[in-house]
Amino acid sequence: MNHIKQLLALLRFQLGISPFIMILPLVFGTPYLLPFLGPSMLHDFHPTLGLVVQNQNMWLVGFFGILLLAPEVMGSGDANAAWSAGLEFLLTRPVDRRIVLRARSVVYYSLVLALPLAACLSAFESPVLRVTEFQKEAHQEVLDRMPGSIAEEKSNTITIPNGNTMVQGWRLWVFMCIAIGTQVLVYLVYPLRYRRFICWGAFAVIIFVPLATALVRIREGGSFSPKETLFFGFVAHQPLCWVGAIAALILVQLWCESRFSRMEQ
Amino acid sequence: MTTDYPILAQNVSRAYDGPPVLRDMNLAVKQGSIYGFLGRNGAGKTTMIRMLAGLIKPHAGEVRVLGRDPFTSGAEERQWVGYMSEKGIIPGLVRVSNALKLGRDLYPQWDGALADSLIAKYDLSPRKRFMALSLGKQRLLGFVMAIAPRPKVLLLDEPAANLDVVARREILDDILRLIRDCGCTVLFSTHILSDIERVADEIGILAQGKVRASEPLDTLKDSIRQVRFFGFKNGLPAEDPPGSFRTVRGVDELIVTLRINADTTPESVARSWSCQYESRALSLEDIFVELSIH
Numbered sequence: 001m002n003h004i005k006q007l008l009a010l011l012r013f014q015l016g017i018s019p020f021i022m023i024l025p026l027v028f029g030t031p032y033l034l035p036f037l038g039p040s041m042l043h044d045f046h047p048t049l050g051l052v053v054q055n056q057n058m059w060l061v062g063f064f065g066i067l068l069l070a071p072e073v074m075g076s077g078d079a080n081a082a083w084s085a086g087l088e089f090l091l092t093r094p095v096d097r098r099i100v101l102r103a104r105s106v107v108y109y110s111l112v113l114a115l116p117l118a119a120c121l122s123a124f125e126s127p128v129l130r131v132t133e134f135q136k137e138a139h140q141e142v143l144d145r146m147p148g149s150i151a152e153e154k155s156n157t158i159t160i161p162n163g164n165t166m167v168q169g170w171r172l173w174v175f176m177c178i179a180i181g182t183q184v185l186v187y188l189v190y191p192l193r194y195r196r197f198i199c200w201g202a203f204a205v206i207i208f209v210p211l212a213t214a215l216v217r218i219r220e221g222g223s224f225s226p227k228e229t230l231f232f233g234f235v236a237h238q239p240l241c242w243v244g245a246i247a248a249l250i251l252v253q254l255w256c257e258s259r260f261s262r263m264e265q
Numbered sequence: 266m267t268t269d270y271p272i273l274a275q276n277v278s279r280a281y282d283g284p285p286v287l288r289d290m291n292l293a294v295k296q297g298s299i300y301g302f303l304g305r306n307g308a309g310k311t312t313m314i315r316m317l318a319g320l321i322k323p324h325a326g327e328v329r330v331l332g333r334d335p336f337t338s339g340a341e342e343r344q345w346v347g348y349m350s351e352k353g354i355i356p357g358l359v360r361v362s363n364a365l366k367l368g369r370d371l372y373p374q375w376d377g378a379l380a381d382s383l384i385a386k387y388d389l390s391p392r393k394r395f396m397a398l399s400l401g402k403q404r405l406l407g408f409v410m411a412i413a414p415r416p417k418v419l420l421l422d423e424p425a426a427n428l429d430v431v432a433r434r435e436i437l438d439d440i441l442r443l444i445r446d447c448g449c450t451v452l453f454s455t456h457i458l459s460d461i462e463r464v465a466d467e468i469g470i471l472a473q474g475k476v477r478a479s480e481p482l483d484t485l486k487d488s489i490r491q492v493r494f495f496g497f498k499n500g501l502p503a504e505d506p507p508g509s510f511r512t513v514r515g516v517d518e519l520i521v522t523l524r525i526n527a528d529t530t531p532e533s534v535a536r537s538w539s540c541q542y543e544s545r546a547l548s549l550e551d552i553f554v555e556l557s558i559h
Contacts (some may be wrong), residue, residue, distance in 0.1 A: 006340060009370035016363040017356040086356035089410075092318050093346035094371050264321045 010103035029115030063181030129163025276326035288474035301465030347416035357396030
């Protein structure tokens, strides 16, 4: 049986293992849904660039990443029938080990990237972004670093012709990078005895690092957070960022498949 | 060798965190036979079966199923090996029908008619999720998933656990039927000795990390006997006879559990000790206990 048939069979089965995962795109993509919740409230409101580029749900991508890519890592280890991830069941069926992992990756990346990708594509229809920067330095930096941006007369608002496309592309890129990082972490620690604790520890770090950077920013001042600075870097080197992310995705996937196929269960 | 013995393990050792569970273990299961695997809890039966299923690797020695290393074998080889785990390994939210669909999708030789007949016979509702089934029914579904591809090798880890007597007999009958139909080779572990006696052609008793005995039930019963030696003319001997598993010393008698072979028979031992003897056959349970604890 060829790999595509195996993959399709496993994908169908995967949805049966945990039907609730179908709601995950909504969980990951809450920021995309906010504008639909209260159009009147958001009408004529132009947030700062910092607000536009941030996404509080990144840690969810990591958290659900572990549950989707290697649920047995977070499990109790005793293969409880009711909540078993079914790995032993699948590995004793006629499938190649690496295809089992590939099916999990396909589900994970599809769920994580579905909404950002849709938003990215729809941004081509309304590419213009308007942001408001009240701080003088921040206002000037946006004008300097966002190509084609124009300051509006007698206001702090800036119009960025392809700003929306860039922001949605940035979000998609960040989602992809977090997902790749999660996959690397999961399969690095997979064979370790204390893998569950390492993963929980990683979450603690992911959750608290933004808080720590925010505190540093407040204490030391400065117009932009590291995330905004990174966004400017992304804008300046978009082709390189995309090529790098796609190459990393392919290499990480191949590495994980190879590692997984050599691991015991 | 490969075709004669679809299941082979040679000098296999395996440890987890502590001392080895299996030590230089050898196992060879003949084509078309039903091999009953006996052992105490923690003796290494599940470890051996998981190794044969390709889930774990031996730390030393080699394992072969249908002539291939099961850990590295791909889909082509795996489709001929049926496996039923000791635990319910099908994910809890999966419906019975989804599990069967996966079987149909993955196994080119999946016998849908056999699967459907077993599902009806075991009264498994296709709409039910695995977690909603009773433990016994979960085992039965696991059995259907293992047997419906009509495998060449069937590995069953405690297939009768959590089953009532009727369901247990049904499973055993189905194993026998499968053997008759397609000459499948079966290895199954169990604690229920009556099951072994009912279906197994050959029995392996695993203790101290090794297969202590591996032979047909009748041969095993004939070759291991309990012998009472008495009427010693020269007093009780200090040494145990060769081939003895256990010796109980009385005031003027020895009760020896003895493996009988060409060199060691009750007669030859009695002759060398200048005494008389009485020999009695042991039940499988007695043999199992003798081999397991000594």
